[in-house]
Amino acid sequence: MRETAMRDQQMSDNRTTTLTTSMRQSPRSWRTFRRELAQVLSSLLLVLAVGMLQGCGDGGGAVDSTGTTVVTSSNSTTLMWDPPVNSDGTAVSDLVGYNAYYATTSPITVDNSQILAVEGDTTSVALTDLPVGTYYVAVTAVYGGGDESDLTAEVTAVIQ
Amino acid sequence: MRIAKVFHTVCVGLIVAIFACAEPGFAANYPLELISPRAAGSSPTTGQPAISGNNRIFLAYPGIEYNIRAAVIGGAYPFTFSLSNAPSGMTINATTGEIVWTSPPNGAAVTPTITVTDTEGTTVTASWTITVDPNRFIFLDAVNGREFDVANPGTGTLANPFRRIRDLYQGDVYDSKRLNAHVNKIAYFRQGTYYIDGYLEDAGGLSLGRMAVLDSFKPVAWLAYPGETPTIDGQCFSASPQIGARPCNGSAHITFYGTGDNTYIDGFRVTNMAYHGFRVAGLGNYQTFRRNHFSRLGPTEPSVNESWITTSSSGSSAMGSHMTIQDNILEDLDRGACIKLYSTQRILIEDNICRTSYDSTGGNDTEGFAIKGGTMDRVTVRHNTIYNVSQKGIGGNMHTLLSSEILFNRVYNVNNVGNYTSPGNYWGAGVDINEDGYAGTLRIYRNTFVCRVVVGNTDSIDGPFYFYNNVIINDDPGDHLIYENVSDMSRIQFTNNLVGTPSQNIVGTNLNLTEAYASYVGTRGYQIGPATTLPPPRNLRVQ
Numbered sequence: 001m002r003e004t005a006m007r008d009q010q011m012s013d014n015r016t017t018t019l020t021t022s023m024r025q026s027p028r029s030w031r032t033f034r035r036e037l038a039q040v041l042s043s044l045l046l047v048l049a050v051g052m053l054q055g056c057g058d059g060g061g062a063v064d065s066t067g068t069t070v071v072t073s074s075n076s077t078t079l080m081w082d083p084p085v086n087s088d089g090t091a092v093s094d095l096v097g098y099n100a101y102y103a104t105t106s107p108i109t110v111d112n113s114q115i116l117a118v119e120g121d122t123t124s125v126a127l128t129d130l131p132v133g134t135y136y137v138a139v140t141a142v143y144g145g146g147d148e149s150d151l152t153a154e155v156t157a158v159i160q
Numbered sequence: 161m162r163i164a165k166v167f168h169t170v171c172v173g174l175i176v177a178i179f180a181c182a183e184p185g186f187a188a189n190y191p192l193e194l195i196s197p198r199a200a201g202s203s204p205t206t207g208q209p210a211i212s213g214n215n216r217i218f219l220a221y222p223g224i225e226y227n228i229r230a231a232v233i234g235g236a237y238p239f240t241f242s243l244s245n246a247p248s249g250m251t252i253n254a255t256t257g258e259i260v261w262t263s264p265p266n267g268a269a270v271t272p273t274i275t276v277t278d279t280e281g282t283t284v285t286a287s288w289t290i291t292v293d294p295n296r297f298i299f300l301d302a303v304n305g306r307e308f309d310v311a312n313p314g315t316g317t318l319a320n321p322f323r324r325i326r327d328l329y330q331g332d333v334y335d336s337k338r339l340n341a342h343v344n345k346i347a348y349f350r351q352g353t354y355y356i357d358g359y360l361e362d363a364g365g366l367s368l369g370r371m372a373v374l375d376s377f378k379p380v381a382w383l384a385y386p387g388e389t390p391t392i393d394g395q396c397f398s399a400s401p402q403i404g405a406r407p408c409n410g411s412a413h414i415t416f417y418g419t420g421d422n423t424y425i426d427g428f429r430v431t432n433m434a435y436h437g438f439r440v441a442g443l444g445n446y447q448t449f450r451r452n453h454f455s456r457l458g459p460t461e462p463s464v465n466e467s468w469i470t471t472s473s474s475g476s477s478a479m480g481s482h483m484t485i486q487d488n489i490l491e492d493l494d495r496g497a498c499i500k501l502y503s504t505q506r507i508l509i510e511d512n513i514c515r516t517s518y519d520s521t522g523g524n525d526t527e528g529f530a531i532k533g534g535t536m537d538r539v540t541v542r543h544n545t546i547y548n549v550s551q552k553g554i555g556g557n558m559h560t561l562l563s564s565e566i567l568f569n570r571v572y573n574v575n576n577v578g579n580y581t582s583p584g585n586y587w588g589a590g591v592d593i594n595e596d597g598y599a600g601t602l603r604i605y606r607n608t609f610v611c612r613v614v615v616g617n618t619d620s621i622d623g624p625f626y627f628y629n630n631v632i633i634n635d636d637p638g639d640h641l642i643y644e645n646v647s648d649m650s651r652i653q654f655t656n657n658l659v660g661t662p663s664q665n666i667v668g669t670n671l672n673l674t675e676a677y678a679s680y681v682g683t684r685g686y687q688i689g690p691a692t693t694l695p696p697p698r699n700l701r702v703q
Contacts, residue, residue: 084695111662117515146513146545148670149696
C-alpha cells in the first residue's frame with residue numbers, strides 16, 4: 001500500500017515537471033501551448049457536461065442519473081429518461097412501460113413512494129400539483145408480466 | 161455488528177415463528193387441469209362443458225403464425241410444458257406454455273400432444289388437431305381494406321380485406337345485429353384503428369352504447385395480425401364519422417353474447433371505451449382474452465359493473481366455464497375495475513398487469529380484480545401484478561364464491577396502506593376478502609402484498625380461508641390482517657406468512673425479498689427463484 005502511494009506521488013510530480021517545462025518554451029510555443037491547453041480544457045468540460053447528462057453507465061444495465069437538484073416554482077416537474085438497453089447495447093424486448101416513483105423521503109422504496117405508471121414508449125412524465133417540498137424521484141422499466149428493473153439513481157426536485 | 165446480525169436473525173425468526181403452525185407446503189389443492197389446448201369435444205373434467213371445434217385453437221391460416229398459450233388450473237405451480245408429435249416449425253415455451261407454429265402449410269391437419277407437469281410430478285396430456293384452412297378466416301385492414309357495400313367491395317380475404325368492423329358486422333342497423341355474417345370464422349385485424357361502428361344499442365348516460373356480437377351470427381375470434389398491433393377505439397368524435405349518424409355523446413363498448421362461447425380476443429390495443437372494454441356472457445365457455453393492452457376507460461358511471469373485461473351474471477346458479485385471461489395490460493381506468501366477474505367457473509386470470517385504477521370524482525369506486533359472484537367456482541388468480549389502485553386490488557363483494565385460489569400475485573401501492581382508521585373503512589385494501597354471501601374455501605398463498613389485507617363479513621358457514629406463505633407488508637397491527645365483522649375466527653387459518661412493516665425493508669424493487677430476507681425466497685411470497693436483473697432506464701433527468 002505504501003509503495004503504491006509513493007509511485008502515484010512520483011507520477012504526479014512527473015506531470016508537474018513536464019508542465020513547468022512547457023511553460024518555459026518560446027512565445028510561439030507558449031501560444032501553441034495555451035491553445036492546446038484551451039482545447040484540452042474545452043474537451044474536458046465537454047466530456048464532463050456529456051457525462052453529467054448521460055451519466056456514467058456503460059449503456060447496458062447500468063444505473064445512471066444526473067442526481068441534479070432542480071428547483072421549480074410551478075408545483076410541477078417533468079421527468080425524462082432514455083429507454084433501457086441490453087448489455088450489448090441492443091434494444092430490450094418485452095418492455096411494456098415505466099413506473100415513475102416519487103417520495104418525500106430518501107431512499108425511495110416501494111413502501112414510501114407514490115407511483116405514476118407510464119405507458120409503452122413514452123419516456124417522460126410530469127408530476128403536477130406537488131405541494132412545496134423536496135421530492136426524490138426515480139424510474140423503473142416495466143417488462144411483460146409486470147417485472148420491474150431496478151430503480152435508477154434518485155434525482156431530487158425542490159418545489160418552492 | 162455481530163450483535164446486530166444476531167438480533168436481526170432473531171427478529172426475522174420471530175416474525176415467521178409467531179405465525180407459524182403446521183407447514184402446509186405447496187401441494188396441489190385441486191387436480192391439475194388443462195383447460196386448453198385439448199381435443200375438440202373434450203373437457204378437463206368429467207361433467208364439465210366441452211370445448212367446441214369452432215374455438216380458435218383448432219384453426220390456422222396458411223403461412224401466418226399460429227400462436228396460442230396453454231391454460232392450466234389446479235396442480236402445484238409452477239408448471240413445465242412440452243410437446244410431442246409437433247409439426248415442423250412448432251415449438252412450445254417450457255415455462256409459459258406458449259405454442260408457436262411459424263408457417264403452417266396450406267391444407268395440413270396436425271395433431272400435436274401437449275404435456276404439462278407440475279412441481280409434484282403430476283402430468284396431464286392432451287392432443288388437439290389444427291386444420292390449416294384459409295376459408296375459415298376473414299381479414300380487416302383499416303388502411304388498405306375496402307368496405308363491404310361499396311363499388312368493388314372488400315371480400316374479407318387476405319388479398320382483398322375489409323376495412324371496418326362494420327364490414328365484419330355486415331351493417332350498422334338493427335337488422336344487421338342478427339344477420340349471419342362470417343359466423344364461426346376467425347378475423348385477423350391488420351395494423352390501424354378500428355371504431356365500434358356496427359349496430360349500437362342501449363345508448364345512455366355516458367355511453368354511446370354497446371355493439372352486440374352474437375356468436376351464432378358473427379365472428380367472435382378476433383386476432384391481431386402477427387407482428388402488428390391494431391387499435392379498437394371506442395371513441396366517437398365529430399372529426400371521424402366512422403360511427404355514423406348517431407348521437408356522439410361518449411364512448412362505446414363491445415359485448416359478446418348469445419352464449420359467448422369461444423370469444424377470443426388476442427393482441428389488440430383497446431382504448432377510449434365506456435362502461436366496459438368487453439363484456440361477455442357469464443354463461444359462455446372457453447373464452448380467451450390474451451396479449452391485449454387496454455388503456456383509458458371512462459370516466460363512467462357507478463353501478464354498471466364498469467371494467468375492462470366483465471362477465472354478465474346469469475341471474476341463476478348456472479355458470480359458464482373455462483375462461484382464460486392471460487398476458488394483458490389493463491390500465492388507466494376512471495371509476496372501474498380491470499376485471500369484474502360474475503357467473504363463471506374454472507376461470508384462469510394469469511400474468512396480467514392491472515394498474516392505475518382511480519376515481520376522478522374523488523370517490524372509491526375502483527378495483528383491480530373484482531371477483532363478485534352470482535355463483536362462481538374455482539377461480540384461479542395467479543401471478544398477476546396489481547398496483548396503483550385506489551380502492552381494492554383483489555376483492556369484491558363475493559356473493560357465493562366457491563372454492564378458489566389466489567396465488568403468486570404482487571399487489572402494491574394501494575392507497576391508505578398505513579392509514580386504517582375505523583371499522584367499516586375498507587378503502588385502500590390491497591386484498592379484500594369480503595364474503596357478502598356464502599363462500600367456500602379460498603386459498604391465498606405465495607403472494608406478496610405490500611398493502612392492507614382485509615377479511616370481512618364472514619361467519620361460520622364461510623370458508624375456511626387459508627392464508628399461507630405470503631409476504632404481507634403494512635402498518636396494521638397484530639398479524640397484519642384486518643378483520644371486519646368476522647364472527648367465527650376459526651374459519652380463517654393464517655400460517656407461515658412473513659409479515660412486517662414498511663420500515664423493516666423486507667421487500668425491495670419488484671417486490672423481491674431483500675438480501676436480509678433472501679432465505680425465504682421460494683417459500684414466502686411470489687418469488688419462485690433468485691431475482692433476475694432487468695435493464696433500467698438511462699439518463700434520468702428532471703426539469
